[in-house]
Amino acid sequence: MTSSLFCPNCGRRSEGGLCAQCFLERFDLVKCSSILGAKICTTCGSFFQDRKWVECDPHGLAISTVRSQLNINPAAEDVHVAFEPETLGEIMRVHVHVDAVVKGMAASKDVDVDVRIERESCDRCRRIAGGYYEGIVQVRAENRFPTSEERSRCKEIAAAIINQKSDRMAFILDIRELKEGIDIYVAPIHAGKQISKAITEEFGGKLSEAAKLAGRRDGREFYRVSFAVRLPQFLVGDIISLGDHVIDIARMGKRVVGRNLKTGAQFTSDVDDLGGAELLCHRSDAQTTVLTMVQDDEIQVLDPDSYEPRTLPRPAFLKAESGAEISVVKTRKGMFVLPEN
Ligand SMILES: [Zn+2]
Ligand SMILES: [Zn+2]
Structure with a gap:
């Protein structure tokens, strides 16, 4: 059989x-179609991969699209694949270089695969476009309207919580500014719960929630939850009367911390125990005047408007000596020296 000794x-x-x-010339080391498709969201840039939408960079998307469609000949051993993506407008060309060992011989192959980008809306952007939400965080305040600082801080808290979540279907649909507060429309329900809890932890106040049937979705009853946040009536820097006391509020949360301006003693209370308290003025209403005399339990100051000398009990925190400038507030409960901040 002489023919078997020669290559045909x-x-x-x-x-x-x-x-x-x-043999190596005819060996198909790698097979892949030269054109593949990939979907990208028009609005947010997410990619559709393995039957779900994900966040990744365009080159990562091109590489994993090609990788999933690459057929390496099973007879090849010790396979190394290198991908080099290149953007060509709406196409990403991936240069693929494969090194392997076939029947003890080194083999290599280069292929180029074009990944065509199709644009459509992702699951999350479709929901947002459709006005979908599961919860409303309604921020209001007790006997007043929330301040602009409180409003913007609540929005920051909401955005931070959404950004922390690994759930890509968590989003803020809308924030509505109302005279009496703000409404934050979110999904999912759990995000609303976290946001409203974080707001009351920071500011104090009350939180209640109510679920309401909003219809049916995918054959199941669909509920929306309102999280009603009620910020406390008083703010840091408010000076309030509480029974016989006049309190300068230094910190507001679940616990209220401040200073009793009549005695100078530290004041702490649960926010719920401020019932019946009334706002007298704010620290920003303070006026500067001169301390004209200091005694053990009495001081004399000039009335900042009339310059008449006034005698007041000496608060424990007052360390200034006569002749010093001090801050006072005039309220309907009398005039009080303010502790320095
Ligand atoms: Zn030959
Ligand atoms: Zn999107």
């Missing part, structure tokens, strides 16, 4: 069949 293709000597070189 090139005629060189061979141990039967094709010689090593002709």
